[in-house]
Amino acid sequence: METNKTSSKMWGKDIFWGLGYEFDPQWTLSKKQLELQKDLIKICKDIIRPQSIECDKNLTFPKQSFIALSKLGLLGLIIPIELGGLGENHTCAAMVAETIARYGCPSTAMCYVMHIASLSALLLHANKNAAFRNLLSRVNDEVLIxxxxxxxxxxxxxxxxxxxxxxxxxxxxxxxxxxxxxxxxxxxxxxxxxxxxxxxxxxxxxxxxxxxxxxxxxxxxxxxxxxxxxxxxxxxxxxxxxxxxxxxxxxxxxxxxSKTNNESPDIFYLLCSSACWNGVAMGLIDLGAKHTTKKKHEDIGMRIADYPSIQDYFGEMIAETNSCRMNCFFLANILDIKTDNCNWNLHENNSFFPRSELMIWFWQLKLNCTTNVSNNSDKVLHACGGSGYKPELEVERYLRDSKAGWIMAPTNEVLKQLLGKLSLLGPESLDAWNQKVNETILQNEINKMNKEKMREFGEFLIKKASF
CATH class of the missing domain: 2.40.110.10 (Butyryl-CoA Dehydrogenase, subunit A, domain 2)
Structure with missing residues (x-):
């Protein structure tokens, strides 16, 4: 079977050195979004990726990268056209976050994710707030992050x-x-x-x-x-x-x-941060493919990529990462359908909260994408060997960046417990603000007490109740 390794994906004037479009779900994007992606990859090559090395080395905030993003109107990506934005949808937001992380800079991508999530909260209530509309109309032109x-x-x-x-x-x-x-x-x-x-x-x-x-x-x-x-x-x-x-x-x-959070910033954060981690995962695969197809063991005349064990690594990583990507774009598309392609005017109706209904699916998305990128970073390092430790290859930087996803709120441990409780014990078990007594645990602890301890505990409760 023959496949075109890189299709028409370009890196400046050259063919892109990583995976080609045959491994990208390009059919999820509109023609306009495909053009935007192409322009964004160019900015990543020319400005954002070179800046990422400086950001990592010297702890520099990527302001120049944000200025470059504003040239494409991306700081106003989900802002309506009438307020000076691009009026784009959830699918496009996920694509942009993934693209910046993969081809440009994971740090810039995560800062951008937080920008988009904060925008969404203002947009949710902008119809009835002139101050919000004023700020939103200036965000992109004035590079207001x-x-x-x-x-x-x-x-x-x-x-x-x-x-x-x-x-x-x-x-x-x-x-x-x-x-x-x-x-x-x-x-x-x-x-x-x-x-x-x-x-x-x-x-x-x-x-x-x-x-x-x-x-x-x-x-x-x-x-x-x-x-x-x-x-x-x-x-x-x-x-x-x-x-x-x-x-x-x-x-x-x-x-x-909680109504605001569940409908806008939480959903956009979970969607776009997951897309960011998918971009990091694909960026690691790109870097690993670049190295393993060039590095040769002269003693036996084989490239690293010629070893079946390395091929197994990459086959597994690509399949699992693209499962995460398709989950991300599928959920983005569902949000687009439910919101008429992110039409903020629908929220003039104060009872319109379609995104909130899908929250548990975004918990699962974040859990899967951050687990996958962490696993990918280890596999790519193993595939690249000692060369992966060197900054020149960039794998070590992407590896360090990849580990942040697991521990960013809500952490993967928190998500596993939330999902496990919800599936086994029902929604009433998700006592986020500690307002419900766990009668089972309380009764179990009381059963451990002798009569003297029970009297002490009873006196303690009576004393506490008197205040």
Missing amino acids: GTIAYSDPSTGSHAWFPKSSNSQETENGWKVSKKASWVTSGGFADWYLIQTTSHEFEGNYSKLSCYLVFKDEVTTYPGLWNGLGMRGNQSGPLEINGIEIPKDRIVGKPNEA
Whole structure:
């Protein structure tokens, strides 16, 4: 059987040195999106990929790469045309994130993912908010980068428990305080989507609110970032110390952050970050194929790629990675169908939340894609041998970047437990804000007590209930 290894995929004036289009699901893209992908690959070659080495080596935020992306209108990718954006859909967003990560720079791709996710929250409520529309209309032309600050130093990846935050209603708006432990693009973003406890909190962590704040209203520490991989992300801490912001900076309604999150930023983050990890996985395969088809063992006259064990590695990696990619594009297409190709005007109806219904599928997507890219990085390193340790081959950089996906919130351990609980015990078992007593565990612990311990425990409960 004959196959055209590279089809028409080009790298500048040369044939691309990795896998060709025969291993890419190009049929999922429209003609316009295919042209955009082609232009983006060119920018990756000329600007973003060379910048990625600098970003990794010197912990440099990829601002020049964002300027290059803006030349294609990509900072406004999902912003409606009437607001100066490209008006593109979920499928295109996934393609762009994957393309940047594969051909350009994983750090830039992840910063871009957070930008798109933060955009989606404003777009969800822009129909009734002139301030949001004003910002959205300027995002691409002025290269205004957005990001999300949801993490908390005391609860880690359990972002739904922002213990180090609060908000109060004032006469003119909102007084917000926030501490975040990990903020992608921290100190370099122009605006931030933050989540705090609501002004009506009263100890109930299901009452959360989202707000829009700008760079001059936050304190960041970009110099503290020094990670194993994703070194251009600048994912450092953030603090907001009781600033007062206008009324129209609340994103959605008070106490309803979960509605906003489940419908827009969470879904876009899970979709596009999964696409990013798929891009890293394919980038590793490209690099491995480039090396193993050129490196030759002169003693027996065989290239590394000629060994059956290496062929097994690549066959497995390609099949598993493309399964993840097809899952990603399939879910993106379902979102396009449900939202009329990401038509934000449909959200004028406050009860329209079609994306939220698919959340468990995006949990599975993130779990599968991040597990796959981590496995791929190990296999490509094994295939490339000692050469894979050398920076010149780029495998070691992609390997370091690949490990971030597993531990980014929600971590794979959290996702496995959520999915396992949901499948075995039902949705009522997903007690995100610790509001339900686990009667089974409680009764089991009580059964271990002797009468004296039971009396002590009873006195403790009576005393606690009296407060």
